[in-house]
Amino acid sequence: xxxxxxxxxxxxxxxxxxxxxxxxxxxxxxxxxxxxxxxxxxxxxxxxxxxxxxxxxxxxxxxxxxxxxxxxxxxxxxxxxxxxxxxxxxxxxxxxxxxxxxxxxxxxxxxxxxxxxxxxxxxxxxxxxxxxxxxxxxxxxxxxxxxxxxxxxxxxxxxxxxxxxxxxxxxxxxxxxxxxxxxxxxxxxxxxxxxxxxxxxxxxxxxxxxxxxxxxxxxxxxxxxxxxxxxxxxxxxxxxxxxxxxxxxxxxxxxxxxxxxxxxxxxxxxxxxxxxxxxxxxxxxxxxxxxxxxxxxxxxxxxxxxxxxxxxxxxxxxxxxxxxxxxxxxxxxxxxxxxxxxxxxxxxxxxxxxxxxxxxxxxxxxxxxxxxxxxxxxxx
Numbered sequence: 001x002x003x004x005x006x007x008x009x010x011x012x013x014x015x016x017x018x019x020x021x022x023x024x025x026x027x028x029x030x031x032x033x034x035x036x037x038x039x040x041x042x043x044x045x046x047x048x049x050x051x052x053x054x055x056x057x058x059x060x061x062x063x064x065x066x067x068x069x070x071x072x073x074x075x076x077x078x079x080x081x082x083x084x085x086x087x088x089x090x091x092x093x094x095x096x097x098x099x100x101x102x103x104x105x106x107x108x109x110x111x112x113x114x115x116x117x118x119x120x121x122x123x124x125x126x127x128x129x130x131x132x133x134x135x136x137x138x139x140x141x142x143x144x145x146x147x148x149x150x151x152x153x154x155x156x157x158x159x160x161x162x163x164x165x166x167x168x169x170x171x172x173x174x175x176x177x178x179x180x181x182x183x184x185x186x187x188x189x190x191x192x193x194x195x196x197x198x199x200x201x202x203x204x205x206x207x208x209x210x211x212x213x214x215x216x217x218x219x220x221x222x223x224x225x226x227x228x229x230x231x232x233x234x235x236x237x238x239x240x241x242x243x244x245x246x247x248x249x250x251x252x253x254x255x256x257x258x259x260x261x262x263x264x265x266x267x268x269x270x271x272x273x274x275x276x277x278x279x280x281x282x283x284x285x286x287x288x289x290x291x292x293x294x295x296x297x298x299x300x301x302x303x304x305x306x307x308x309x310x311x312x313x314x315x316x317x318x319x320x321x322x323x324x325x326x327x328x329x330x331x332x333x334x335x336x337x338x339x340x341x342x343x344x345x346x347x348x349x350x351x352x353x354x355x356x357x358x359x360x361x362x363x364x365x366x367x368x369x370x371x372x373x374x375x376x377x378x379x380x
Contacts, residue, residue: 027141039092083290106161114154132185148189157342283335305349
């Protein structure tokens with residue numbers, strides 16, 4: 001029975017990737033629903049396997065989606081059932097992520113999709129001469145920002161997988177991700193991809209990273225005119241760093257009262273959000289509108305995960321975690337969407353850390369008035 005569940009979960013996880021790709025390519029709710037359905041099967045399989053191996057203790061993982069589901073029922077009408085559907089998107093992505101990490105399938109489910117997607121992107125840029133206008137139309141119903149979001153999620157998942165399996169992270173691949181962010185014309189994409197590349201480079205060679213940073217700074221100073229013209233012509237940075245997101249958030253909180261704080265807020269009653277087609281331009285605002293106070297439980301879990309990563313000195317993963325949160329704060333592509341399975345091992349690291357083979361140990365010290373006892377090794 002155990003082997004059947006594991007094989008079935010792997011098959012459904014592969015189908016999840018296929019249906020997710022089709023959902024983004026064709027903008028089809030049918031493919032998205034199919035992806036959520038097979039991902040949900042993976043989650044159920046993992047629950048059964050967990051109960052068989054460890055007893056009922058792991059069922060505590062269901063507490064968070066249960067809270068989401070209860071509060072989502074208050075918001076299903078104005079959201080067109082999206083609040084309820086998002087709960088199942090979360091469960092399906094969590095199931096695929098859980099399977100990939102516990103059974104060490106991240107090479108197939110995390111790294112391989114990243115390599116394929118990056119190759120396709122390079123081919124579109126170099127062979128087909130794709131730019132911002134073309135990338136804006138390649139995904140039906142989605143913009144180049146979504147394409148950039150998929151690429152960054154895959155790159156982050158690749159970094160996690162290499163760290164998890166103890167393998168070397170390719171600096172070249174991350175540098176290519178940074179380069180293709182220019183024709184994608186995404187300001188957030190350029191910023192996040194550069195930091196990912198720089199941190200991986202620093203991890204491999206601090207001296208090279210430092211020298212490269214100094215050389216880039218010098219080139220920027222002495223060749224400012226050239227770089228300024230390049231930025232104006234080839235990137236979206238000419239639009240500036242300010243946006244309407246601040247005013248959207250300001251209007252959102254202005255319409256918040258005690259009841260909507262706990263139950264979520266109807267986005268159709270927020271004029272600034274309505275003026276942008278109902279898009280709050282922040283995953284956290286959207287989640288609160290769907291799930292109300294339950295979002296704060298999610299933030300508690302994320303905070304515990306962040307602290308665990310820091311205490312275990314997994315600093316590269318800390319950077320990836322923070323960039324994920326940063327991108328989610330200014331876009332609704334993350335938290336919760338189909339590609340979140342790539343980053344859930346970090347966001348829910350408090351749960352996934354038990355599957356790491358090289359869980360670091362930290363020293364805990366006990367002191368008495370007379371003298372200090374020897375350090376005690378304890379897992380965090």
